Structures are given as C-alpha cells and as structure tokens.
Amino acid sequence: MQEEITKHSEKIYKTVKNSEHTLGEKVKEIIIEIFIIVFAVTLSIGLHSWSEHKHQQDEVAVFLGNLKNDLKSDIKNIDIEKEAYKKSNIGYENILALTTLQLDSIYKSKDKVDFPIYSHGQMISVGNYEGFKSSGKIGYIEDEKLKQKILSYYQIYVPAINEVDKMYNDFLFKCFDKMIENADKSEEKLYSDPKFKKTIEFLVKLGNNNIRVYDQNTKPEAIELIKAIEKELNK
Structure with a gap:
C-alpha cells in the first residue's frame, strides 16, 4: 500500500512539474491521482477492518x-x-x-x-x-x-x-x-x-x-x- 501511495504521489509531482500540460490538464490529472490514492487507502482500511472483525x-x-x-x-x-x-x-x-x-x-x-x-x-x-x-x-x-x-x-x-x-x-x-x-x-x-x-x-x-x-x-x-x-x- 505504501508503494502505491508513493507511486501516485510521484505522478502528482511530475504532473505539477510538466510544462507541456495546461493548468486544466494538470488539475484533472492531479484530481484523478488523488482519487486513486483516497480509494486505495479507503479500500485498504476497509479490508483490514473486515479481516480484523472476522478474526x-x-x-x-x-x-x-x-x-x-x-x-x-x-x-x-x-x-x-x-x-x-x-x-x-x-x-x-x-x-x-x-x-x-x-x-x-x-x-x-x-x-x-x-x-x-x-x-x-x-x-x-x-x-x-x-x-x-x-x-x-x-x-x-x-x-x-x-x-x-x-x-x-x-x-x-x-x-x-x-x-x-x-x-x-x-x-x-x-x-x-x-x-x-x-x-x-x-x-x-x-x-x-x-x-x-x-x-x-x-x-x-x-x-x-x-x-x-x-x-x-x-x-x-x-x-x-x-x-x-x-x-x-x-x-
């Protein structure tokens, strides 16, 4: 999970630094990456809670x-x-x-x-x-x-x-x-x-x-x- 967050954080950083994309494109890509991170974290927490509850x-x-x-x-x-x-x-x-x-x-x-x-x-x-x-x-x-x-x-x-x-x-x-x-x-x-x-x-x-x-x-x-x-x- 930590690796996934790091990977998507690096994508956000690269998107910000990318001079070839317009501001609108950067915002769109950043929002997508943030959504992916939030979803991954939420899913991970949910799976952990489910596993703990089952145990x-x-x-x-x-x-x-x-x-x-x-x-x-x-x-x-x-x-x-x-x-x-x-x-x-x-x-x-x-x-x-x-x-x-x-x-x-x-x-x-x-x-x-x-x-x-x-x-x-x-x-x-x-x-x-x-x-x-x-x-x-x-x-x-x-x-x-x-x-x-x-x-x-x-x-x-x-x-x-x-x-x-x-x-x-x-x-x-x-x-x-x-x-x-x-x-x-x-x-x-x-x-x-x-x-x-x-x-x-x-x-x-x-x-x-x-x-x-x-x-x-x-x-x-x-x-x-x-x-x-x-x-x-x-x-």
Missing part, C-alpha cells in the same frame, strides 16, 4: 464452543453434587432420629453410627471464561443479550453456589471440631449432645437450601445460556 468473530465462535462444553460439564457436576447433598442429608436425618435407647443398642452391639462426610468444592469450570475476559475479548461478543447472560452466569450464579457450598463446609467442619473436642468421650454422648444435634440440623437445612440454589438458579441459567450460545453459533 475477532472466529475467536468468539471458538470461545462460545468451549463455553458450551464447560456448561454441559457444569450441569453434570451440579446433578452429582445434588445427589451427594441428598445422600448426606438422609444420613444426617437418620442420626437426628436416633433415640437414646437406639444409641445404647448400637454401642452395646459394638456398631458405629455412620456419619456422612462429603465436602463440597469447586465444580464449575471457569478457565475459558476467565481467560477470555482477562484478555479483554468479552467485548468481541456482538449480541449484547448473550454477553450479559454470560457475565451474569459467571459473576452472579457461579459465586452464589460457591458461597453456599462454603457455608455448608463451614458447618461440616464445626461437626468435625465437636468430634475432636469430645474425642475422650463416648460417641453415644456426642450424638445425644443437643449442640451437636443442632449443628447437624443446620447442616441438613443448608444442604436443602443448596439443592434449591442448584435447581432453581444455577442449573436453569446454565441451560438457558447453552440455548443462547447454540442460537448464536447457528446464525
């Missing part, structure tokens, strides 16, 4: 494809975590239902009370989202509604489930602390301790709450986001 949209398509796979994995993991909460809650409710006589019978027969242990951790894939966002490319997504759905999912719904899982784990570790504090006492006394039972009750309530958060908030948003991504990719 950006190709990156968006790859990102959305990866995000769709992440979301499908998220939904599977949410279902796994839900079942783990349900299973743990059944175990805790069985403990809460034990009477003093039942506890006596269990320990006299040398059995143990089964205390469910399932610590809930990070289960949402955020690598692709964080990488695309940190590189400043989220703005490449031209569909504003889709962009807002993505941002809402990762900035509102994902932190929400991380927070409720953390609260659950905190109460679970309180149970562990209580077990350690009463390590020199019989488990029978521990499981009949009102404070310990109250902690387990809260654990069950938190488990049910987290199942609700998964079912009514995060999972539906993931499903809707997949649909929005598929619609964008199929355009």
Whole structure:
C-alpha cells in the first residue's frame, strides 16, 4: 500500500512539474491521482477492518464452543453434587432420629453410627471464561443479550453456589471440631449432645437450601445460556 501511495504521489509531482500540460490538464490529472490514492487507502482500511472483525468473530465462535462444553460439564457436576447433598442429608436425618435407647443398642452391639462426610468444592469450570475476559475479548461478543447472560452466569450464579457450598463446609467442619473436642468421650454422648444435634440440623437445612440454589438458579441459567450460545453459533 505504501508503494502505491508513493507511486501516485510521484505522478502528482511530475504532473505539477510538466510544462507541456495546461493548468486544466494538470488539475484533472492531479484530481484523478488523488482519487486513486483516497480509494486505495479507503479500500485498504476497509479490508483490514473486515479481516480484523472476522478474526475477532472466529475467536468468539471458538470461545462460545468451549463455553458450551464447560456448561454441559457444569450441569453434570451440579446433578452429582445434588445427589451427594441428598445422600448426606438422609444420613444426617437418620442420626437426628436416633433415640437414646437406639444409641445404647448400637454401642452395646459394638456398631458405629455412620456419619456422612462429603465436602463440597469447586465444580464449575471457569478457565475459558476467565481467560477470555482477562484478555479483554468479552467485548468481541456482538449480541449484547448473550454477553450479559454470560457475565451474569459467571459473576452472579457461579459465586452464589460457591458461597453456599462454603457455608455448608463451614458447618461440616464445626461437626468435625465437636468430634475432636469430645474425642475422650463416648460417641453415644456426642450424638445425644443437643449442640451437636443442632449443628447437624443446620447442616441438613443448608444442604436443602443448596439443592434449591442448584435447581432453581444455577442449573436453569446454565441451560438457558447453552440455548443462547447454540442460537448464536447457528446464525
């Protein structure tokens, strides 16, 4: 492009210096050369912009494809975590239902009370989202509604489930602390301790709450986001 501009600029210079042409002819030739330069520059800018835009949209398509796979994995993991909460809650409710006589019978027969242990951790894939966002490319997504759905999912719904899982784990570790504090006492006394039972009750309530958060908030948003991504990719 630089060579073309230089070539036509030299033609304009030669035209100006050409004593054989009249002023009218010089003006006409100069206008033609200027038009050629302007057209070439405009075309070059347009082609560059088109190429850059296509490259950006190709990156968006790859990102959305990866995000769709992440979301499908998220939904599977949410279902796994839900079942783990349900299973743990059944175990805790069985403990809460034990009477003093039942506890006596269990320990006299040398059995143990089964205390469910399932610590809930990070289960949402955020690598692709964080990488695309940190590189400043989220703005490449031209569909504003889709962009807002993505941002809402990762900035509102994902932190929400991380927070409720953390609260659950905190109460679970309180149970562990209580077990350690009463390590020199019989488990029978521990499981009949009102404070310990109250902690387990809260654990069950938190488990049910987290199942609700998964079912009514995060999972539906993931499903809707997949649909929005598929619609964008199929355009």
